Amino acid sequence: MALASIPVRRALFAAAAAGFLALPLSAPAFARGPENISEVAERVIDAVVNISTTQKVAAPPTTGRRPRDGQGQGQGQQPPGAQPQPGSPFEEFFEEFFRRRGENTPNPREQRRASSLGSGFIIDAKEGLVATNNHVIADADEVTVVLTDGTKLKAEVVGRDQKTDIALLKVKSEKPLKDVKFGDSDGIRLGEWVIAIGNPFGLGGTVTQGIVSARNRDIKNGPYDNYIQTDASINRGNSGGPLFNLRGEVIGINTAIISPSGGSIGIGFSVPSKTAMAVIDQLRQFGETRRGWLGVKIQEVTDEIAESLGVKPPRGALIAGVDDKGPAKPAGIEPGDVLIRFDGREITSMRDLPRIVADTAVGKEVDVVLIRKGKELAKKVTLGRLEDGERAQPASLPKSGGADDDKSTVKKTLGLNLANLSDDLRKQHKIKESVKGVIVTEVEPGSAAAEKQLAVGNVIVEVAQEPVATAEDVTKRIDKLKGEGRRSALLLVANAEGELRFVALSLQ
Missing domain, CATH: 2.40.10.10 (Trypsin-like serine proteases)
Known part of the structure; x- marks a missing residue:
């Protein structure tokens, strides 16, 4: 503290010598934040705890010389009193210093105890429940909750959730605990x-x-x-x-x-x-999470996709795939549908749907509203329990292969060469038998298709929500869309494994 105060005093002295202290600053110039912060902090701080965890790990091998029993400090050995606080900014510097000096370490086969520190807070004083992050206690052999007065309480893990990084602990205390409540x-x-x-x-x-x-x-x-x-x-x-x-x-x-x-x-x-x-x-x-499950793969409704599907304004979650064993299938939800309302809640973007579905009770029948080919439809779906979870459909990039060079409208407009899906092409690109459509054999660099990460080996399943079986089908659909004055074409594309995603390509 003394070291920090020296330059402060010097700064004040220099300012006084220059005459700057003759103009005192008003109190508001120093103020930051409302006045009752100290009152709130004093009221709640006893409910905030430190979390200490330990874990047995194998000691890393080093080239340092191990001292014989009974010897004093060897060269490079950490002296007494030089142990930095775990988690402190000095810890890594101490470790690096003694590693370079050849610090003596245990045999690699021996076990040592690694510790980490975090925070938490008591949410139920009577039951001794403490909330924290999952990553704070992950892989820990022992978890200790430390109260503000230094009291240490062994904690058991009630449950934890990796997806939201939340964990719940329980402690037993001989003296009353203080808790805090959640707000909105x-x-x-x-x-x-x-x-x-x-x-x-x-x-x-x-x-x-x-x-x-x-x-x-x-x-x-x-x-x-x-x-x-x-x-x-x-x-x-x-x-x-x-x-x-x-x-x-x-x-x-x-x-x-x-x-x-x-x-x-x-x-x-x-x-x-x-x-x-x-x-x-x-x-x-x-002791675990039980989230609702819809059984769909989703992706964002971009401006191009919204224009292709007649969704105005762009909103909702685009259904890119439907699990054959999921609740959405019997409810009549299909790929290409845009889900805009779920259980009375608006879906403004793709990110809304997984959270809303997960928060809905397993087994509940809910009303959903979707847009299909420009028209709103109402469906009812009974939710299952989340297993693998809702996830946005990734853009898959299969390995590249050979190309067929046809100078069709598709090549000129979209930058794609296509071919009918033959047995040889299916085998070459390892495409599953269940995947039907027209295979991409070449993607022109810098084209609209390349920008949207279409790749050789992808299979076009639908164009403008109409199935296609041959390269000629695709060409006809593209010509028709251009003749209707459409600005983009919506393709349903599958990778070799049959995973689907929608891609809107400009026709301009």
Whole structure:
């Protein structure tokens, strides 16, 4: 602390000498944030805990010399008192220093105990339930919850969910615990003040403040991404800690940061309380999650796809494939349908559907509204239980092969050479027997097809929602669409395994 105060005093002295301190700054110039942050922090901090885990791992081999029993410190051995706090910013520097010096380490076959630190918070004082991140306790042999007064409690894992990175722990305490309640994450506004409390770098309970920078962020971390983004300082060790509103309610679980250096740069992400509460309730009841399952593969409705399907304005989730054993099949949902409403909730984008379906009870019959060939249709579907989960249909890139060079409309317009799907081509590209359509034999570099990642070996199954069996069928469909003044052609494309996706190619 003394080292930090020296330059401060020097700066003040230099400013006084220059006469700058003669103009005192008003109190508001120093103010940042509302006045009641300290009151909220004092009220809730006892419910925020540190999470410590240990795991037995094999010691890594090194070239360092192991000292004989009874000897003093060998060259390069870490001296007493130089153990850095696990998770602290100094830990990696100590490890690197002694690794280079040839630090003595156990035999590679011996076991050592690795530890990690994180954060959590008590959600039920009577039952001793503690919420945290799954990655904080993943693969741990022992989990310890440390209260603000230093009390250590052994914890058991009630359940955990990898998809949302949430875990639920249970502890037993001889003295009363303090808990906090969840708030409404849907009600938060951009710019609203929030408080993060956690265990950064193993330092213990630390309070930081900031605002809600954004909502519904997709950081490609899982199928249900809808994070709250905040500039409240979140660092390594804050994972699993709570994000509070100014009423002292938990509106998020701090989970991830974007940082080139490993420290906070003001971009942190929290799982919204609405998502967390649904998961925690299921973990509490069943020890696992039980999500609804529709049995479809989906993809985004782009402007081109929306124009091709007559969806105005662009919205919803495009059904790219239907599982033969899933609930959607008997309900009459088909590839090419655009699902715009599910159980009374609007589907504004593809990302909405997996979350809404997952939050719906298994076995419930729900109403869905979809657009098929420009017309709205109503269906009823009884949800199953999620196994593999809803997922966006990936763009598959099969291996390239030979090409047939025909100078058709398709080649000139789309940049594709096509061929009828013969036994030889099926064998060459390892295409399953169940896949029917017209095979792509060449993709012109820089063409519309290349930009949309069509590849040699892909099979065109439909054009404008009409099945095609020959290359001539495709040509006729493209000519017809151009004659109707259509700006794009919607293709249903399969890879060798039969996985489907829709591709809209410009006809301009």
